[in-house]
Amino acid sequence: MRDHEPAAGRPGRRLTTRETAEVLGVKPETVYAYVSRGLLGSRREPGGRASTFDVREVEELARRNRRDAAGTPGSGGELSVRTRLTLIDGDRYYFRGVDATELAARHSYEEVAEWLWTGRPAPGATFTAPGTAVALARHAVDALPEHTSPTDRLRVATIAAAAEDPLRFDLSEEAVLNTARVLIPTLVAALPPVRPGHRDEGSLARRLWGRLSGRPVDEDCLRVLDTALGLLTDHDLAASTLAVRVAASARAHAYAAVSAGLGVLEGPLHGASSGLAHRLLLDVLDQGTAVPVIADELRAGRRIPGLGHRLYTGEDPRARVLFALLEQVPRAEPALLAARDIVATTARHTPLHANVDLALAVFTVSCGMPASAGETIFAVARTAGWIAHALEEYGERPLRMRPSGHYVGPRPPQPLPYQAQH
Structure with a gap:
């Protein structure tokens, strides 16, 4: 010094x-x-x-x-990244200082996304996609095998949309926001409809409904879907969001950053968790009680899906909002009772609260959707948050997320491997 x-x-x-x-x-x-x-x-x-x-x-x-x-492992703290987007405080969370649950309950997904991106109200915001981008994304997705997961379909649609956009390397705020407003509806439009003759019009939630359920649009259920999209828009530095910020730190364009997030999202401990909770709910409904189902899960050494969250000591606030809305949907009553049975039965072993995955599972089971529907909802919703984080990261110094490895292998010099024997 x-x-x-x-x-x-x-x-x-x-x-x-x-x-x-x-x-x-x-x-x-x-x-x-x-x-x-x-x-x-x-x-x-x-x-x-x-x-x-x-x-x-x-x-x-x-x-x-x-x-x-000061924020790296081994220094007494955890990795931390400055952000103005989401604050999780106690058992509540906020988007740019505004209670996220109230925001999602009172505003459409599009309006929530615009608030997260810009910090400005956008009443009546709508997202539309050009026909050329939609046609190319649909063509790419239609070529995939029938058993392809929703996340894989969305990833392919993202790549197709990127290939169609010659201006994708423009990382200015205006250009990235325009990309976001086109990409999200393109992803929804690229998913194969469940209902024949489904028309792509109205809110994003209404357009997404026809990709998730073969039933006619139910306004009460549609409200749950739109609120779920808003609630899931962002949740601080989840694993997929961190991947997006790493990609943006390397100045990958917005489509590539979203692809990075989708790659992480597919893990069973992240976006796919609601599918596991969906199947658990079906088993409980089939058995008529949660006791044997939970017993089998515990006997197999598996974690009970849909319960607990490392960031909340109480009930996940997103789950609380969705359960309250689902209580107003008559067809959701059996699944709601099954979910409560799961929580009560598990509490005998470990007192855990319901999280958003269990709430999503109640919704998807009640509306006749497949187990993968929750993953689709999660991915579409979180794309808006990923864009917001990419925008923040573009404003930081490049390549700042380059931690050093803590090498624990053999100390050099070591002999060359596979040397000829004499």
Whole structure:
């Protein structure tokens, strides 16, 4: 630090590579790695051969590195990323400071998405997709095998939509927002309709309904679907959202960032969890009681889907809102009773509250939807949140999400493998 302190007192002086390495606490070769990644600028003085570095820029990078180190595993904290989007506080969560449950209950999914993207109200917001993008995405999705998962269909539709957009590498806020407003309805339109003759008109929730259920549109159920989409728009740095931010940090375009999120979402511990809860509910309805079903799950050593959430000590607020709406849907009563039976039965072993996956399962079972419907709802809804996080990340320094590996393998030098035996 003795070399560092005098430098700070003389802003006009530039640092040598060695001095820069000492200030940053790294090796000289790492300094050049920072330069190649755009994190640090360098300059060669007239007549000189060595690079020099601006004092203030080096000190700012050192401060950022210290802040980042304070949030990395092994430093006493967890990875943290600055965001203005979602705050989870106690058993409530907020979008840009506004209670997310109230926002989703009173506004359409499109309006919630616009609020998350811009922080400005957008009454009556609608999303429409150009026919060329829809036709290309549908053609790509229709070529997939019948057993293809919803997330795979959405991923293929995203790639097709990207291929049709020659301006996809424009990462300005306006361009990315225009992409979002086109991509989300394109994803919905690319999914094969369940009901023959379903017309793509009205709200996004209404258009999505025909891709999830073969029943005529039920206004009460449609309200549940629209609210679920709004509630699921974002939820801080879930695994899929972190993947999106990593992609955006590398300046991947918005379609590629969404594809990264979809890749993570398909895991059984994330977006596919509602499908497991859906099947559990069907088993309970078939048995007439949750006791033998829960007993079989516990005997097999499986986690009971639809229960508990690491961020909430009480009931998931998203589940609370959806259950309240479902209580107003007469056809949902059997599934609601089965869900309560699951919670009560499991509480004898471990007191866990219902989460949004169980609420989604009640909805999908009640509306005659397949087990994969919850995953589709989750993916479509969360696309808006991914776009919001990508936009935030585009405003940060590039490639900042580059943690260092903690190597625990054999220490070098090691002999070359597969050497010829003599």
